[in-house]
Amino acid sequence: MAPLSLTINGKHYSASVDPGTPILWVLRDTLGLTGTKFGCGMALCGACTIHLDGEAVRSCMTPVSEAVGKKITTIEGLSTDRSHPLQKAWMAQEVPQCGYCQSGQIMTAAALLQKKPHPTDEEIDAAMSGNICRCGTYLRIRAAIHQAAKGGAQ
Amino acid sequence: MSRSLLVTRRTMLKTGLAGAPALILGFYLPRNLFSASPTKSPTAKTSAVFSPNAWLRIDSRGGITLLVEPAEIGQGVRTSMPMLLAEELDADWTKIKIQQAPTKPDIYKHLGTGGSSSVRENYLPLRQAGAAARALLITAAAQTWKVEPSACHTADGAVVHSASKRRLTYGTLAEAASKLPAPDPKKISLKQPKDFRFLGKPVHRLDTPSKVDGSAKFGLDVKVPGMLYAVIARCPTFGGKAVKFDDSKAKAVAGVHAVVQINPVPSPANTAGGVAVVADSTWAAIKGRKALQIDWDRGENASENTASMRKQMAELAGKSPLYVARTVGDAASAISKAPKKIEAVYELPFQPHATMEPMNCTAHVEKDRVEIWAPTQSPDWIQGVVAGLVQLNHESVMVHETLSGGGFGRRYQTDYAVEAVQVSKAVGKPVKLLWTREDDMQHDFYRPASYHRLSAGLDHQNKLVGWSRRIMSTSIRQIFAPPEALKNPATVAAQELEGAVDVPYESPNLQVEYSAVKSGVPRAWWRSVACSFNSFAVESFIDELAAEAHLDPLDFRIKLLGGDRQLPNPRDKEDILDTRRLRGVLALAAEKSGWGKSLPQHWGRGIAAQYSFGSYISHVAEVEVKPDHTVQVHRVVTAVDCGSIINPDTIKAQMESAVIFGLTAAMTGEIEVENGAIKNGNFDDFPVVRMKQAPRRHEVYIVSSTEKPGGIGEPGVPPIAPALTNAIYAATGKRLRRLIIRPEDLKQA
Numbered sequence: 001m002a003p004l005s006l007t008i009n010g011k012h013y014s015a016s017v018d019p020g021t022p023i024l025w026v027l028r029d030t031l032g033l034t035g036t037k038f039g040c041g042m043a044l045c046g047a048c049t050i051h052l053d054g055e056a057v058r059s060c061m062t063p064v065s066e067a068v069g070k071k072i073t074t075i076e077g078l079s080t081d082r083s084h085p086l087q088k089a090w091m092a093q094e095v096p097q098c099g100y101c102q103s104g105q106i107m108t109a110a111a112l113l114q115k116k117p118h119p120t121d122e123e124i125d126a127a128m129s130g131n132i133c134r135c136g137t138y139l140r141i142r143a144a145i146h147q148a149a150k151g152g153a154q
Numbered sequence: 155m156s157r158s159l160l161v162t163r164r165t166m167l168k169t170g171l172a173g174a175p176a177l178i179l180g181f182y183l184p185r186n187l188f189s190a191s192p193t194k195s196p197t198a199k200t201s202a203v204f205s206p207n208a209w210l211r212i213d214s215r216g217g218i219t220l221l222v223e224p225a226e227i228g229q230g231v232r233t234s235m236p237m238l239l240a241e242e243l244d245a246d247w248t249k250i251k252i253q254q255a256p257t258k259p260d261i262y263k264h265l266g267t268g269g270s271s272s273v274r275e276n277y278l279p280l281r282q283a284g285a286a287a288r289a290l291l292i293t294a295a296a297q298t299w300k301v302e303p304s305a306c307h308t309a310d311g312a313v314v315h316s317a318s319k320r321r322l323t324y325g326t327l328a329e330a331a332s333k334l335p336a337p338d339p340k341k342i343s344l345k346q347p348k349d350f351r352f353l354g355k356p357v358h359r360l361d362t363p364s365k366v367d368g369s370a371k372f373g374l375d376v377k378v379p380g381m382l383y384a385v386i387a388r389c390p391t392f393g394g395k396a397v398k399f400d401d402s403k404a405k406a407v408a409g410v411h412a413v414v415q416i417n418p419v420p421s422p423a424n425t426a427g428g429v430a431v432v433a434d435s436t437w438a439a440i441k442g443r444k445a446l447q448i449d450w451d452r453g454e455n456a457s458e459n460t461a462s463m464r465k466q467m468a469e470l471a472g473k474s475p476l477y478v479a480r481t482v483g484d485a486a487s488a489i490s491k492a493p494k495k496i497e498a499v500y501e502l503p504f505q506p507h508a509t510m511e512p513m514n515c516t517a518h519v520e521k522d523r524v525e526i527w528a529p530t531q532s533p534d535w536i537q538g539v540v541a542g543l544v545q546l547n548h549e550s551v552m553v554h555e556t557l558s559g560g561g562f563g564r565r566y567q568t569d570y571a572v573e574a575v576q577v578s579k580a581v582g583k584p585v586k587l588l589w590t591r592e593d594d595m596q597h598d599f600y601r602p603a604s605y606h607r608l609s610a611g612l613d614h615q616n617k618l619v620g621w622s623r624r625i626m627s628t629s630i631r632q633i634f635a636p637p638e639a640l641k642n643p644a645t646v647a648a649q650e651l652e653g654a655v656d657v658p659y660e661s662p663n664l665q666v667e668y669s670a671v672k673s674g675v676p677r678a679w680w681r682s683v684a685c686s687f688n689s690f691a692v693e694s695f696i697d698e699l700a701a702e703a704h705l706d707p708l709d710f711r712i713k714l715l716g717g718d719r720q721l722p723n724p725r726d727k728e729d730i731l732d733t734r735r736l737r738g739v740l741a742l743a744a745e746k747s748g749w750g751k752s753l754p755q756h757w758g759r760g761i762a763a764q765y766s767f768g769s770y771i772s773h774v775a776e777v778e779v780k781p782d783h784t785v786q787v788h789r790v791v792t793a794v795d796c797g798s799i800i801n802p803d804t805i806k807a808q809m810e811s812a813v814i815f816g817l818t819a820a821m822t823g824e825i826e827v828e829n830g831a832i833k834n835g836n837f838d839d840f841p842v843v844r845m846k847q848a849p850r851r852h853e854v855y856i857v858s859s860t861e862k863p864g865g866i867g868e869p870g871v872p873p874i875a876p877a878l879t880n881a882i883y884a885a886t887g888k889r890l891r892r893l894i895i896r897p898e899d900l901k902q903a
Contacts, residue, residue: 025437034375035368040591044837075368082367090366098228099365100510100559125846135228136814138848
C-alpha cells in the first residue's frame, strides 16, 4: 500500500492504510489520536465528528482517501490549550458527565458557529440533533453554545 | 468507623503510593454490599487484624493523592470523593490528585460501583480519614513549635499557630507526621455542616478539562505494545452456537492475523461464545468478520419473540396462585367489597444500556499472569471470574479500571472482559476487543421486560381500602443464581420487587405477587433496576385512582401518604422511607411548576414521585400533545431530597441525565425480540432522545438537609416515565399504560 499523505491539525502525517479505511480508525489506531470516538459506525451518533476543510463530517463513514489534499481538524487540534470559546464555555457550564461523546459534540458545535456565529435555539437543535449524549447533557450543551457565541458571557 | 495506621514498607509498596518521604494513611471503608452480584458472599468482618482498604498519601511538596474506589462513569465520583476528604483535611483543593485503586485483594477490597452507593458509603469514612490526617499534621506542627495542638488550626493545606500566625504547609509536615502514632479514631471529631467549605457548594469537576480536549482516556483508547484488535461474531440468538464456519475469506482480508473460535462461558460471565477475528487494526477485524461464513445452531430460544412473551405474561397474570411477596390483611376481600374498584395493566419492554462507549476490553494473557484494561464498574468481579477461567490466583490477574463512556449498570457485567481474555489466550498476544454498536445493542443484559396488573378499592371517602398487585417479569436472578437457589421463589423474585413491596401510599390491605416469565434474553441491572418499572406502574395507577376519585392527583397523593410515618422497607429494615420527605418533594415540585395554573390547549402537567436508593425525587412534566399525536416535553421541574448535599451541581446534572435517560425508555426506544434475536441494531432502529426532543427547560430544586446522604445516579429515573404519561392524560384524557408511548396508542386510546 502506498502511504497516504494527510494534514491533521496543521501537521503532516503519512499513513500506510487501505484507502477505504474510515478516517476514524486511521486517526485512532494508526496515528494514536484517540480524542475522536467510535460510537455507532453508521454516522448516527456523531461521536466521531471531525472537520474536513472546516466542514463537520462523521469520520466513521468517511474513507480516508477523501481526506487526502484536505485539512483534517480533530478535537486535539481545535486548540492546544482548551482556549477555544466552546471549550471554555463547556468547562464553565460543566457540560460533560461521562465525557465520551463530547469531542464530537464540540466539533459539531464549532462547525455550527463558523457558519452561524449567533445561532438561535432552533438552529442549535437542528445542528446538534445528529449528536447523541446518553448522559443527557443537551441543555448544558445548548447553554454552552450560546455562551461561546456571546464571547463567553453567560 | 474509620481507623488509620502506619503501614509497613511492604504494604506501602503494594498501594503504589510509596516513594519519597510522605504521610500515608490506610483506612477502612465499610462495604454495604451491593446486592447485585450474587457471587459475592457477604463480607465477614470478624478478623481481629485491622486491614485497611483505602489509602491517602501526602507528599513533601504537599501533593495529596487519594486512591479512590468508585468507577467514574459520568456520575462525578472523581470529584465528590476528594471533596469529602478535602473538607475535613482542610486541603488546598488544587493539590489533590486521585488515582484509581488497584485490584489487589490484600490492599483494596470490594471494588464495585453500583446501587448509587458511592457517596452513601464513603461519606463518613473519607471524612474521618481527612480528619485523622489533619490531626496528625497538627500534632507534627505543634511538636515543631513546642506548643499545644489545641493552639493550632488549619487552613488551605497548612497548619497555623493561631497566636503567632506561624504557618507550616502540609508538605513540610508530611514526613514528621508519618512518624507519629495513628490517632485514636474515637477522638477524631468531624466538622459541623455550618463550617463546610466544600460540601454543599458547587465545585467544578476535576475531570472536566480532560473531557473537552480529547485527552480523557477511556477503555477504547487503551494501547499496549504488540496489541492486536479483535471483534467477535456471536450467534444472534441467545444460547445458540456456531456449528461450523468457513474463515478462508476472512483470513484473506489484509491485516487479519487469526480467526479463533471461543466457547461460551456460563454464569456469572454469561458469554455467548463465537468466532473471533483478530487483526492488526479495528477496521481489518471488522472487514474480516463480515467475510466469515458461519452456520449457527440457533438453540432452544430461537422461537422467542416479543408478542409471545406479552401473551405469556397476560396468561400468567390470570393464574392463581403466584408467589406472594408481601401480604397485609386481606386485599382481595377488601377490594371486592369496596364501593369503587379499579384495575389496570401496565407493560414495559426490555431496555438496553446503550452506553456511548460500546463494550470493549484489552487483555494480555501470559503463562502465569493476566493483565486487563477495562471500562468497568466491577473490576473485582472481573478479577475473580477471570482468575477462575484461566486457573490462576486472584493476585495474578490485574485489572486496570479506565474511564467509562457511560455505565448505567451495563459495566457491572464481566462478559466482555472474559471474551477479551479468551481471545488473547488463543492468539498469545495482547488483544483489544471491540463490540460494535450492533454487538452492544444485541448482546446486552437488558432491563427486564415486565407486566403489572394492579387492582385497588376505594371507600366512600376515597380512602384506599385494598391494593393488590401481580408482577410478571423476566427475572434477573435467573441469570445469575444457581439452579438449586432458584427453587426458592423468593430468590427468583429478589430483584424485581424494589418499589413494589414498599409502596408508601397507605392501605390496610395489601398483596404483592410475582411470577417469572420464561425468556432466553439476558437481563440484569439497568439504571434504577426494578424501581424503573415498578414506579411506572404505581405512580400511573395512583393517578388513575385520583381520576376515579375526582381528586387532583397531587392532593390525592398527599392525602394517601397520610401523616408523618417512618416506613421500614419490608426487605431491608434499615432502609426507611420517611413520608414527610416524600410529601416534601411532591409539594416543592408542584409549587415550582405552577401546579394548578392553566396551560394552553392540548398541554398537560403530570406529577410522580419515588423514593429509591435513599433519596426522594418528584418530577412534574409539562407536555404538549400535537395534532399528529406526537408528544413534546416542554418543561420538567424536579424536586430532590437526597439528604446532605455534596456537590449541588452534580445533583442537578444527575437529575438532568436521569430525565433524558428515562424519557428515551418511555418515549423513543424499546428492544424487540424476533425469532430469538434482538431486532434492533443501532441508533436508527433504537432511537434515543436527541437534543430536539429534550425538554426545553429543566429546573432542579434541592431540599436543604442534614440527613444522611442518599444516592443520586439512579433515583431520578423512576418517576419521569409516569410523570410523562400522567401529563399526557392531563392533556388528552387518554391513559397510556404501555411503554414506550406510541402515537397510534394515543390515536386509539
